[in-house]
Amino acid sequence: MKGQRKNDIFGRKRGRLKKKVPYMGAWGTSPWDNDDAADWFADFFDSVDVDARITAAFEDEDEHDQIRAACYMLNVLGRTYVWPGDLDALDSLLERGKELLSTMLEEGSEFRELWEDDEEVLAAVEEELAGLQERLSEKSNGDEES
Numbered sequence: 001m002k003g004q005r006k007n008d009i010f011g012r013k014r015g016r017l018k019k020k021v022p023y024m025g026a027w028g029t030s031p032w033d034n035d036d037a038a039d040w041f042a043d044f045f046d047s048v049d050v051d052a053r054i055t056a057a058f059e060d061e062d063e064h065d066q067i068r069a070a071c072y073m074l075n076v077l078g079r080t081y082v083w084p085g086d087l088d089a090l091d092s093l094l095e096r097g098k099e100l101l102s103t104m105l106e107e108g109s110e111f112r113e114l115w116e117d118d119e120e121v122l123a124a125v126e127e128e129l130a131g132l133q134e135r136l137s138e139k140s141n142g143d144e145e146s
Contacts, residue, residue, distance in 0.1 A: 032082045041077075045084030050077070051093065054085075058096050064104055064111045068128060071097040075131040079138065094136050101129040 025035030032038065050073070057063070057070035074097050077083055083090050104111035105125055115121045 032079060038081045041082050041084060048084065050083075051085035051089045054093050054097075058093075058100060061100060061103065062110065064114075067097070067100050067104070068125065071101055071128050071132060075128060075135060078132070078135040091136065091139060094132050094139075098129060098132045098136070101125055101132065105129070 027033050032041065054070045054073060057066045060066070074094055078090060078094055080087065080090075085093075103109060105122065106112065111125075112122070
């Protein structure tokens with residue numbers, strides 16, 4: 001209906017407001033930089049043991065696709081207010097992911113030999129590695145840039 005405000009995904013009213021109202025539970029501009037989103041992420045991942053799943057993916061260094069998938073999750077979710085697992089374990093998972101991707105990119109590695117003719121794949125893994133480094137940098141800077 002015209003003129004009627006609807007609820008957003010967090011249950012707050014949305015629509016045109018005559019004046020801008022600051023949201024007290026927000027500390028940044030990213031989708032995860034507010035209390036409601038942090039709660040939403042926690043509820044969404046409540047039934048998934050993310051730490052165990054990523055740790056298991058990192059157990060076999062020859063499972064390159066599995067490692068890359070786990071590193072993708074770390075890149076996307078590896079922020080303080082988003083991470084659905086144990087925050088104390090996040091740094092070590094990010095470091096382990098960096099180590100595994102670096103090993104995959106080394107000259108003479110099985111992964112590099114498999115993909116040596118596909119620069120696009122190698123570039124993608126380099127980007128994934130840079131993303132993990134960025135997550136670690138954000139954490140060491142107190143997630144200021146997230």
